[in-house]
Amino acid sequence: MLSINALKEFGANVEEGLARCLNDEDFYLKLVKKAADSTDFDLLKTAVEQKDYKTAFETAHSIKGVFGNLSVTPIYEPTAQITELLRADTDTDYTELLGSIIKNGNKLKELCK
Amino acid sequence: MQKDSKGFFSVNGKRQILIADDEFINREILGNLFEDKYDLIFAEDGKQAINKIEENKDTLSLVLLDIVMPVMDGFEVLKFIRTSPELAHIPVIVATSDRESEARSLHMGASDFISKPYPDAEIVLARVRKTIELNEDRRIISATERDRLTGLYNIHYFNRYAVQLDHFHKDTEMDAALIDIYHFHMINERFGAAYGNEVLKTVAACLKAIVTEKGGMVCRSGADTFLMYLPHQDDYKSILKTAEDSLSGEVFRDNKIRLRIGIYENVDRNLDVAARFDRARTAANKLRGSFSNNIGFYDVSLYEKELFEEQLIDDFPTALKDNQFKVFFQPKYNIKGENPVLSSAEALVRWSHPKYGMVSPGVFIPLFESNGLIEQLDKYVWNQTAHLIAEWEKKYGVIVPVSVNISRIDFYNPSLVDELVAICNSNGLKAKDLFLEITESAYSEDSKSIIETLDRLREYGFRIEMDDFGSGYSSLNMISSLPIDVLKLDMAFIRSAFKDKKDLRLLEIMIDIAKYLHVPTVAEGVETGEQYLALKAIGCDIIQGYYFSKPLPAEEFEEHIKRYLNNL
Structure with missing residues (x-):
């Protein structure tokens, strides 16, 4: 079961994400899930x-x-970086950024179970 | 228009917002934010967004538009909205995560943007609220200041903005021009109001383009009237041609629609804006009925004449009350015998105006004839004249008959006969002592009723003189049946008969006509001894003119009576 505390521990900026959802915790958790x-x-x-x-x-x-608006920082930050590189068609080694996105994505999926 | 009027609302009483975003989560977040205060509809891509906008164009208060979307992106949606006349009024807020798109979308006509990730909920709400408010205010102003059909300014705002234009262009010579459409009501009648509206819209669009190019402004001030306020132009012919040419082509079914323009050039800025366009209107009105000329310029002297006439009309009641009108008398001499003998006189009115001095009857008589005041003036003259005839009788023991003018409008007075009889009675005169002069042209209008009235007057004993004979349009056929006691030859005939090469044949014919009718002739405007002798030779009976005397004030005219008595 996903909880506010678990998201906090995961590194999400829960306060900011909640504020966008008018501080409705259930609604926020539902959207993250x-x-x-x-x-x-x-x-x-x-x-x-x-x-x-x-x-x-x-x-x-x-x-x-999506994760920016939910303030799930561990996913938002590497995705924001990779987005800017891709926007510029940068031919570079994406392994590390992709690794952290997938790792954190899977971790979140785990938290939601 | 009220701000909370219909049209700013969707059906359930809330303002309606479209949220266009391909991400479910984003739609959810925004939906949650706005659902209490707004009626929401959603689109998941650009194409869907356009469909929903078109479906809800009359109720939609705002579009919240994501830029990066599948199928059709936000920029394309924005472009579509801004270039579609039916949708262009709907404000758009763009949601974007990169700076470049923020600037680009503002350039493309977005009202505002919100960054992604979304800022504080309060900020998003406030931006949406403000954008809707501003847009509604703008639409209210636009609806108030503009003519609904053509989209041009209406007259009230036009007047105000013209003042502003003056303020910022103090040294620019400006023209006020009024344009209207020939027989516009007939265009509406013949081709229908929809066609007429199309004409108006086309002219409006064309004039708008012209003033935009020249640096002026234009409004629709009435049904088919447009006002242009623009820097001074030398070539209104081509402006008018451009406007007329815009009305060609299939839509107008090759009907030749004509415009006309009245221009008051280099306006006097001391006049208020409305007065400047009154002058342009005066210039346009000069063209009325003319098909050959469709450009009229305002002439300041024309204005001064009108102003003077208005002043005379205003002054008329006081003038009548204060006896500013003076009755003058021009003697008429019978020339049948060896020596000319005073036979009668003609009463002529003069106006001794306290400000303008002697005002020429050539100015005020036509003016009062045109507006009907002549009726009062005529009565004044009748009374004054009758009073003097009676006074002279008392003083000198003779009756000198005087002819007074009866204007055409007097015949519309049903008690005309009774009033003339009453004037004679109250002064102890007989009807035969007051001659009545009626111009020939009066006979030709509504002649039947005029002839009836004249017959009644003659039954009472009044003598009827036909004035200006030869200047009107009496047919020789009808003249024998007219009730006439005297024929008075038009002064123009005397003048032309003696001009350059003397030619009296026409005068002779007219005197013959008088003889045939068994009435005497009076020649007026006789100025020289030569004229007098010639007229006497061809059998003219009575002569009036400067040869004997100019029109005289009553006391000076009495000298002629005294001389008459001395010669008896």
Whole structure:
């Protein structure tokens, strides 16, 4: 069961995320769970590996948008970085950033169980 | 328009917002934020957004638009809204995470943006509220200041903005121009109001383009009247042509629609704006009925004449009360015998105006004839004249008949006959002592009723003189049936008969007509001995004019009576 405390421990800026949800905890947790369940982090990895930077950018951008608004910092921050690199079509080593996105994504999915 | 009027609301009484975002979570967050205060609809991509906007265009207060969306992105949606006349009034707030898009969307006509991740809920709410408020205020101002059909300013705001324009362009010579459409009511009648509206809208759009280019402004001030206030132009012909040319093509079914323009150039800024356009209107009105000329310029002297006439009309009642009108008498001499003998006189009115001195009857008579005041003036003259005839009788023991003018409008007075009889009675005169002059042209209008009245007057014993004979349009056929006791030849005939090469044939014919009718002739405007002798030779009976005397004040005219008595 996802809880406010668990999200805090995970590193989310819960106060900020809650404020966007008018401090409705149940609503906030529901949205975080929904975001975690519906996001396929591997999709981003595949697109980057295939150097399909357009798809990669769109995927990263939408992950960034959602987790940014929920203030799930451990996912938002690396996604924001990778989005900017992809926007500029940067041909670089994405392994580390992708690694932390997928690691943290899976961790969140675990928290939601 | 009231701010909380219909149209700013969706059906359930709340303002309506469209949230366009492909992310479910974002729609949820925003939905949660706005659902208490707003009626919400959602779109998941650009195409859907456009469909929903078109469906709800009349009730939608705001679009909250994500930029990065599948199918069609936010920029395309924004462009579509801004370029569609039916949707352009709907404000858009863009939600974006990058700086570049913020600037770009503002350039493309977004009202505001909110960054992603969303700022504090209060900020998002406040920005949405403010944007809606500003947009509604703008629409209220726009609806108030503009004409609904053409989108041009209405006259009230036009007047105000013209003052502002003056303020910022103090040294620019400005023109006030009034444009209207020939026979616009007939265009409406013949082709329908929808067609008429299309004409108005097209002219409006064309004039708007013209003033935008020239640096002026335009409004619709009435049904088919447009006012333009613009820096001085030399070529109104091409301006008018541009406007007329805009009304060609299939929509207008090749009907030739004509415009006309009245211009008051280089306006006097001491006049208020409305007065400047009154002058442009005067210039346009000069063109009335003219198909050959459709550009009129305001003439300041024309204005001064009108102003003077207005002043005379204002002064008329006082003038009548204070006896500023003086009755003058011009003697008429019978020239049948060896020596000319005073036979009668004509009463002529003069106006001794306290401010303008002697005002010419050539100015005030046509003016009072046109507005009906002549009726009162005529009565004044009748009374004064009758009174003097009676006074002279007392003083000198003779009756000198005097002819007075009966204007056309007097015949509309049903008690005309009774009043004239009463004037004679109250002064102890007989009807034959007062001659009545009626101009020939009066006979031709509504002649039947005028002839009836004249017949009644003659039954009472009044003598009827037909004035200005030869200047009107009497047919020779009808003249024998008219009730006339004297024919008075138009002064113009005397003048032309003696001008350059003497030619009296026409005068002879007219005198023959008088003889045929068994009435005497009076020639007026006789100025020289030569004229006198010639007229006497061809059988003219009576002569009036400077040869014997100019019109005289009553006391000076009495000298003629005294001389008459001395010669008896």
